[in-house]
Structures are given as structure tokens and as C-alpha cells.
Amino acid sequence: MRAILIDDEISNLENLRTLLEKHCPKVTIMATAQSVSAAVDAIEKYLPDLVFLDIQMGEQTGFDVLKLLPRRNFEVIFVTAYDQYGIQAVKFAALDYLLKPIDIEELINAVNKAEYKLATQIQTSQLDFLLQQxxxxxxxxxxxxxxxxxxxxxxxxxEIIRCEADNTYTYFFLANSEKILVSKSLKEYADLLRPNGFLRTHQSHLVNPKYVKSWLKEDGGILLLTSGEKIPVSKPNKETVKQALQRQ
Amino acid sequence: MNKNEIDNANKYLSKFARLTRNVLDEKELISLSQEKTLLDDYLQMEQLRFGFKYEINHSEDLDLENIEIPSMLLQPFVENAVKHGISKKATDGKINITFIKKANDLALTVTDNGNGFDTEKKNNGLGLLLSESRVALLNSIYKENRFTLAIQSATNGTKVSLTLSDWL
Incomplete structure (x- = not known):
């Protein structure tokens, strides 16, 4: 994989280079860049498969690099020291990111995922989606x-009625009766969707309150959805679910 | 780091960062698997200093990915186990952490084979006092669920049990 590393701090670039050379032999580093304009030039010159992109670069951001490129046909692994800025949008776009200081195992995982996506030629518009967000x-x-x-x-x-856990996988149940299986845990989606009002009613269930029809008192607490499905509310979650539904 | 053990240095630095982020993060609830990772991170770092042994075990039928508990629930007890429990025993020290499913209850325990302490004595340190207030606070938030803290200590070790009734 032909890669370009982008970070405004030289020591971070050196550190990432050392880790990649030692642990990811399939990655060939074509160039490194320390500014947004140098990054754009390097990407247009080398047409890389993979770009390691720092998010916060002085006054500018790694997102600015993406905005300036007419074509974004490469995989991106975001690298950030901050757990906050822009990271929420990256998560909603289901893109990969690493937090500094970089953990070797997480690095290897992210590189393997990028390799898989390149090998299977999955065409995605996730970067466009991210910039829109x-x-x-x-x-x-x-x-x-x-x-x-x-x-x-x-x-x-x-259009999401509810999500249900299946171990480290999650099923999405959509309004058009479609059922989608995703290889991420329900906990991850609960963290993402709770700020948008989704209710964690049970260790295995996350519900969109929009589709709640009524609260049934049987078995200590059950939500009846407009789809007719019954979703259990476990005891630890009862109070928060009740309060959230009353606020609606 | 000074011995050029670069991979190890990297490993501990990134673990330390993950632990710190978790402490500073405002998340109220974390999954049991996240709790396990954090305790693992913490114990591996302390292991470098004291060389004790530890194990983290759980019931087979616990869904670690999806069961949530309040964050930093066991951390203070594990810190006590290291600091007051096994720090003097060097490589003979042992810490055992378990997550057990008992019907609808979730039982969390931290056991060490240190010299123990007098559980009746009032001035047992701030950590324990803070943990007791935390448990009281949790009991006022989760009205129907009782958090029960029990500490048994003898000269051959200490066992802290925290039971989350009707949690599962």
C-alpha cells in the first residue's frame, strides 16, 4: 500500500514512520507533509492508496486537506490527539481513526481494515459524507x-426503529422492515445515538422514542412499538426511560 | 524507555493515555468489557513496578460488550489492592478480579492476598470513604437497584464485593 503521512509535528511523523516500518511491512511511505498545502501537493503527486491524516494542524485541519482535493479515491485513517474535535463526525461516517499516542495493535487493525477495503475495491462515499456533516x-x-x-x-x-445486540454485532431494524447486521457492538451505537434521543432500554436494546407507542406494565416494564414489537425495559434503565418518554 | 525497550514504552504510554482519557471523560456508563480493559491497562502498569500476578475472570454467560456499569466503580478498590494489599509482597502478590452473574444480580469482586486491614477502624483512608459515598449516591439514583458493598479483611488478604442487585 502506498501511503502518505500528514501531521504538522515532525516528531509525530517520525514516530508513525517508525511504527509503520516495524509493524506494517505492507505499507510503503511515499511522502510526508506538515501543512495542508504540502499535503494536497503530495497526494496529487503520488496518488496514494492510504493517507494518515492528523485532524488538528495548527490553525487548519486535516478536513481542509480533503476539501481541497477534487478526487478522494484513497483510504483515510485519521490520527488525532483530541477525543473531541470532529471525532463525532468521523464516527458517524464510520471512518477509522487512531488516538495519539498510537497503540500498536490499533494501528495494525486499522491498516488491515484499509487493506481489506482496497483489496475488495469497496467504493464508498464516506469522505464526502463526512465533509457534508x-x-x-x-x-x-x-x-x-x-x-x-x-x-x-x-x-x-x-428511519431506525430500533437496534438489537447480538454479542459484538448489532442488528438495525428499519421502518421499511429491513434488518441490517453490522459488526460493531450495540454499546458503540448507544454512545453515538443517545445524544440524539435514542433510549437504551436494556443491555440488548436501543430504541428510537419516535416509534414507541406505549408503556406496558407487564413483567416490570415493556415498550410497545408502533411496529407491534415488544421491547423489554430492564430495571436499571427504568427510571431514565420513563423520564425520557415523559419529556416527549 | 532508557533501556531502549521501544515497543514496551509505546505499549505503556498508549495504555496510560487510554486510562487517563477514561478518567477525564464524562461518560457515566461503560461496558463491562471496557471496564475489564481499563483494569487490565492499570494492572499491567503497576505490574511493572511491583511484579505481582493478577487475573480478571468472568462468568461465561455475561455479555461483556453490552452490559453497562457506572464508570470507575472498581478502580479505587483495585488501587487499594495494589497500594495497601500486595505492594509489599513483590512477586508473591496476587490480585483476583471477578465479574459474576448470580441470577439477575451482577457481583463484582476484588481479592488480594496482602496483609489486610481492620475494617472497623474509621480512618482507613480517603479512598474507601469516597467509595462508600459513591455507593450511597448510586443507591439514591438507581432507586430500585441496590448497590451493596461488602469488605472482608483478614491477615491473609482482603476481599471487596460489590453487588448490583437486579442489574441483569
Whole structure:
């Protein structure tokens, strides 16, 4: 894989180079860049397969690099020291990211995932989706990217009825009766979707309150959905679910 | 780092960062698997200093990925186990952590083979006092669920059990 490393700090570039040379022999480093303009030039010159992109670069951001490129046909692994800025948008776009200081195992995993995507030639528009999300002035998110085995689906939050855990996998149940399986845990989606009002009713269930029809008192607490499905509410979650539904 | 053990240095630095981020993060709830990773990170770092042994075990039928608990619940007890429990025993020290499913209850335990302490004595340190207030606070938030803290200590070790009734 032909790679370009982008970071405004030289020591970070050196550190990443050392880790890649030692642990990811399939990655060939074509160039490194320390500014947005140098990054754009390097990408247009070398047409890399993979770009390691620092998010915060002085006054500018790694997202600016993407905005300036007419074609974005490469895989990106974001690298960031901050757990906050832009990371939420990256998660909603189901893109890969590493937190500094870089953990070797996480690095190897991310590189393997990129290699798989390149090998299977999955064409995704996740970067376009990410830039659109970042453009929105309000923080309200209405769509989420779901990375499936061979495609990326964009689902609006209002069409998600509920999610159900199957170990480290999650099933999405959509309003058009579709059922999608994703290889991420329900916990990850709960963390992403809770700020958007989704209710964690049970260790295995996440529900969109929009589709709640009523609260049944049987078995200590059950939600009846407009789809007719009954979803259990476990005891630890009872109070929060009740309060959230009353606020609606 | 000074011995040029670069991979090890990297490993511990990234673990330390993950632990710190978790402490500073405002997340109220974390999954049991995240809790396990954090305790693992912490114990591996302390292991470098004291060389004790430790194990983290759980019931087979616990869904670690999806069961959530309040964050930093066991950390203070594990810190006590290291600091007051096994730090003087060097490589003979042993810490055992378990997550057990008992019907609908979740039982979390931290056991060490240190010299123990007098559980009746009032001035047992701030950590324990803070943990007791935390448990009281959790009991006022989760009304129907009782968090029960039990500490048994003898000269051959200490066992802390925290039971989350009707949690599963």
C-alpha cells in the first residue's frame, strides 16, 4: 500500500514512520507533509492508496486537506490527539481513526481494515459524507453511515426503529422492515445515538422514542412499538426511560 | 524507555493515555468489557513496578460488550489492592478480579492476598470513604437497584464485593 503521512509535528511523523516500518511491512511511505498545502501537493503527486491524516494542524485541519482535493479515491485513517474535535463526525461516517499516542495493535487493525477495503475495491462515499456533516452549522445529526461487509449504507436516524445486540454485532431494524447486521457492538451505537434521543432500554436494546407507542406494565416494564414489537425495559434503565418518554 | 525497550514504552504510554482519557471523560456508563480493559491497562502498569500476578475472570454467560456499569466503580478498590494489599509482597502478590452473574444480580469482586486491614477502624483512608459515598449516591439514583458493598479483611488478604442487585 502506498501511503502518505500528514501531521504538522515532525516528531509525530517520525514516530508513525517508525511504527509503520516495524509493524506494517505492507505499507510503503511515499511522502510526508506538515501543512495542508504540502499535503494536497503530495497526494496529487503520488496518488496514494492510504493517507494518515492528523485532524488538528495548527490553525487548519486535516478536513481542509480533503476539501481541497477534487478526487478522494484513497483510504483515510485519521490520527488525532483530541477525543473531541470532529471525532463525532468521523464516527458517524464510520471512518477509522487512531488516538495519539498510537497503540500498536490499533494501528495494525486499522491498516488491515484499509487493506481489506482496497483489496475488495469497496467504493464508498464516506469522505464526502463526512465533509457534508462537518459543513452543517448545527450539531444536529440526521444520518449515520453503517459499514456493512460489502457496502456502506446511509441511514437517516428517523428511519431506525430500533437496534438489537447480538454479542459484538448489532442488528438495525428499519421502518421499511429491513434488518441490517453490522459488526460493531450495540454499546458503540448507544454512545453515538443517545445524544440524539435514542433510549437504551436494556443491555440488548436501543430504541428510537419516535416509534414507541406505549408503556406496558407487564413483567416490570415493556415498550410497545408502533411496529407491534415488544421491547423489554430492564430495571436499571427504568427510571431514565420513563423520564425520557415523559419529556416527549 | 532508557533501556531502549521501544515497543514496551509505546505499549505503556498508549495504555496510560487510554486510562487517563477514561478518567477525564464524562461518560457515566461503560461496558463491562471496557471496564475489564481499563483494569487490565492499570494492572499491567503497576505490574511493572511491583511484579505481582493478577487475573480478571468472568462468568461465561455475561455479555461483556453490552452490559453497562457506572464508570470507575472498581478502580479505587483495585488501587487499594495494589497500594495497601500486595505492594509489599513483590512477586508473591496476587490480585483476583471477578465479574459474576448470580441470577439477575451482577457481583463484582476484588481479592488480594496482602496483609489486610481492620475494617472497623474509621480512618482507613480517603479512598474507601469516597467509595462508600459513591455507593450511597448510586443507591439514591438507581432507586430500585441496590448497590451493596461488602469488605472482608483478614491477615491473609482482603476481599471487596460489590453487588448490583437486579442489574441483569
Amino acid at each position: 462537518l459543513k452543517k452549522t448545527d450539531t444536529h445529526v440526521s444520518t449515520i453511515a453503517i459499514q456493512m461487509q460489502s457496502e456502506t449504507r446511509y441511514v437517516t436516524l428517523s
